[in-house]
Amino acid sequence: VNTVTVGRENSQPIELYVEDLGSGPPVVLLHGWPLDGRSWEPQIHALLAAGHRVINYDRRGFGRSSRPAAGYDFDTLAADLDTVLTELDVHDATLVGFSLGTGELSRYIGTHGTERLAGCVFIESLAPSFVKSVDNPGGVDEAGVAGVQEAIPLHRRAGAPAPRRAPRRPLRRDRGRPARHVRHARGRGQPRAALVSARAGPGNGRRRVARHADATMFEAFAEQAVETPRGRVAVRMAALGHERFAVAGHDRGGRVAYRMALDHPETVAAVAALDVVPTGEVWARADAGLAMLYWHWAFLAQPAPLPERLIAAAPARSSTSTCAGSGSAPRRGGTRWSS
Amino acid sequence: VRRLGLGAAAGRYPLELMTAYRRLLDDASTVEAICEDYRAGATIDREHDDADRGRRRIECPVLVLWSARSALPRLYDDVFGVWRPWAREVRGRGLDAGHFLAEDEPETAAHELTALLDRLPTHVTEV
Numbered sequence: 001v002n003t004v005t006v007g008r009e010n011s012q013p014i015e016l017y018v019e020d021l022g023s024g025p026p027v028v029l030l031h032g033w034p035l036d037g038r039s040w041e042p043q044i045h046a047l048l049a050a051g052h053r054v055i056n057y058d059r060r061g062f063g064r065s066s067r068p069a070a071g072y073d074f075d076t077l078a079a080d081l082d083t084v085l086t087e088l089d090v091h092d093a094t095l096v097g098f099s100l101g102t103g104e105l106s107r108y109i110g111t112h113g114t115e116r117l118a119g120c121v122f123i124e125s126l127a128p129s130f131v132k133s134v135d136n137p138g139g140v141d142e143a144g145v146a147g148v149q150e151a152i153p154l155h156r157r158a159g160a161p162a163p164r165r166a167p168r169r170p171l172r173r174d175r176g177r178p179a180r181h182v183r184h185a186r187g188r189g190q191p192r193a194a195l196v197s198a199r200a201g202p203g204n205g206r207r208r209v210a211r212h213a214d215a216t217m218f219e220a221f222a223e224q225a226v227e228t229p230r231g232r233v234a235v236r237m238a239a240l241g242h243e244r245f246a247v248a249g250h251d252r253g254g255r256v257a258y259r260m261a262l263d264h265p266e267t268v269a270a271v272a273a274l275d276v277v278p279t280g281e282v283w284a285r286a287d288a289g290l291a292m293l294y295w296h297w298a299f300l301a302q303p304a305p306l307p308e309r310l311i312a313a314a315p316a317r318s319s320t321s322t323c324a325g326s327g328s329a330p331r332r333g334g335t336r337w338s339s
Numbered sequence: 340v341r342r343l344g345l346g347a348a349a350g351r352y353p354l355e356l357m358t359a360y361r362r363l364l365d366d367a368s369t370v371e372a373i374c375e376d377y378r379a380g381a382t383i384d385r386e387h388d389d390a391d392r393g394r395r396r397i398e399c400p401v402l403v404l405w406s407a408r409s410a411l412p413r414l415y416d417d418v419f420g421v422w423r424p425w426a427r428e429v430r431g432r433g434l435d436a437g438h439f440l441a442e443d444e445p446e447t448a449a450h451e452l453t454a455l456l457d458r459l460p461t462h463v464t465e466v
Contacts, residue, residue, distance in 0.1 A: 246456055250441055252376055258425070259387065261397040269459050272402040272452055274440050277411060277421045279380050280388025285415070293410050300377035307374050312367060 004087045006060065006080045009068040017064035018057040018084060025118065026053040026093040028085070030101030032124070033148070036063025039098075055093075057084055059104070075111065077104035082112050096121040103130075237267070248272035255279055340364060344409070344437035351442050397426035402455045404440055404448065407433030430455075 003015035019037065027047050029040045037056040047054045058065040060080060061072060071077075081104050085093065093116055097105035102125040109120065132139035140148075237245055246269050249257035254273035261268040282294070291298070300307050340361050346352040363369045403422050405411045411418045412433060422429050436443035 246459065248452055251438070255380075255384065258397060258401070259384075261399055261401070261426075262387075262391055262395055265398050268399055270400045270402070270455050271397060271426075272404070272455055274403075274448070275405045275409065275411065275438055276403075277415065277418065278388050278425055279384040280392055281421050283381070283385050284389070284392075285421075290414055293414060297377060297380065300374045301381035304371070304374065304378075308367070308371050311370050 003065075004057070004084050006083045007068075007071065009066075009070070012066070014060060014066045014068050014071070016057050016060060016066070016080060016084065018055065018088070020088055021054045021056070022048040022051075023053050024051040026055060026090050028081075028090065028093050028095045029054065029056040030081070030095065030097040030105055031056075031059065031062070032099030032101055034062070036065075038063065055084070055088060055090060059100075074103050074107040078107040078111050080104070081108050085116055091116055092118040094119045094121065096123070097125075098123040100126065102126050243267065244269050246270040246272070248274070250274040251276060344406075344439050345442070347437040347439070348443040351445070393424070396424070397429075399426075399428075400455060400458060401426040401429040401431075402451060403429060403431030404451060405431070405433050406436055406438050406440060408435065409438050 002018050002020070004018045005013045005015050007014045017037070021044065029037065029043070031037050031039050036058040040056050044054050044056060059077060061067050071080075081095075084090075095105050095108070095117060097103070097120070102122045105120060105122065106126075109117070130140055131145060132141045237243075244267055247257040247260055249255070249272070251274070254276040255278075257268075257271045258273050258276075258278060261271045282290070282297070340346065340357060345360050346357055401422070403419070405418050415421050418433065419429075419431055422431065434440055434444050434447055436447075441448045
């Protein structure tokens with residue numbers, strides 16, 4: 001994969017997917033929201049045929065690029081563009097922005113100048129203003145802006161890899177900068193950072209929870225918790241530079257979370273445990289009701305390979321799900337093994 | 340997969356996600372890991388909790404959320420009361436959601452987590 005690294009977020013690099021094709025006078029393509037560089041496919045062929053070098057990349061958070069929690073303000077996006085141009089040693093370039101791409105294009109020119117540019121193209125420009133106002137009657141109204149903002153987290157999630165391949169990152173405190181982008185979003189005559197303010201979150205902007213709206217985070221953490229002895233979770237967080245942190249977990253992850261708090265009080269600052277009670281309490285209070293409702297607790301705990309074999313031998317795949325046992329109650333009593 | 344409660348809330352479970360969960364449960368190594376999880380629950384996890392019950396408690400703030408529609412309220416008259424002796428400071432409630440709270444009610448779960456985290460000392464580092 002061809003990438004340019006534009007920064008780091010905690011332990012991981014922020015990498016942009018970049019294509020650098022053909023030769024000749026360079027053209028740099030900046031895609032719109034919520035697309036990625038593939039949206040330029042028809043133009044790429046025409047530009048290559050016309051004898052251009054074509055540079056086409058996915059903005060951070062889009063397409064095949066990294067999806068960091070922060071850095072969606074135009075200053076950062078323009079800095080990303082500058083890094084790409086520098087890394088690829090591009091000069092005398094024509095920058096082509098479409099829609100959101102015109103935002104980083106105008107900020108790039110304003111901040112980094114035109115030294116590297118031969119020209120620029122604004123298609124469906126955000127500048128000078130995205131929001132409808134007296135002096136911008138053709139702009140987007142408040143409902144339209146709100147719609148885009150609401151769509152951002154959904155887009156981020158829909159574009160994210162499936163949980164199994166998702167980056168395994170536990171909930172942790174974001175040590176990022178104050179939310180400067182909120183001010184930019186309000187700046188007069190600036191491209192409006194509608195994309196950004198959806199991420200700014202409530203409060204004074206000085207603290208945020210990384211990706212708190214991203215439900216897959218919880219599952220990713222639970223998955224890690226299953227595979228990682230709780231002591232090692234603490235060790236890994238220390239290796240990442242977090243000496244004290246909050247832990248949130250669902251199901252098995254919740255059990256790991258509360259046990260971490262008992263075993264490592266010096267490192268765990270807060271605990272969230274979702275849809276569990278302590279394991280010891282479950283057994284201590286076990287009765288006939290539990291035996292029926294939580295029957296999988298005893299079944300799955302039988303010595304190997306009995307439950308594994310029975311599950312593998314079950315004719316209907318649905319029985320696997322029943323036995324896998326979420327702790328949720330069956331809708332009707334008397335659940336049978338194969339159903 | 341749906342029997343577990345996944346896919347319960349409309350619009351919260353894209354097809355790719357459901358397929359990924361489905362694949363996990365068809366994977367023999369995942370099934371083995373699930374069994375190992377429950378074996379630990381019946382043995383070492385239980386021993387750890389039994390050793391700590393009434394002797395040690397969680398000193399940091401604890402948030403517990405549970406599904407008001409699933410097993411816990413059926414098993415325990417007072418879910419919160421089960422937790423209370425385990426922590427110095429515990430807060431929580433049942434949500435109108437299935438077992439997969441964070442996916443059924445992501446906004447509520449995020450709101451509750453944010454409220455918990457907002458009570459911690461701020462730690463801001465310029466990068």
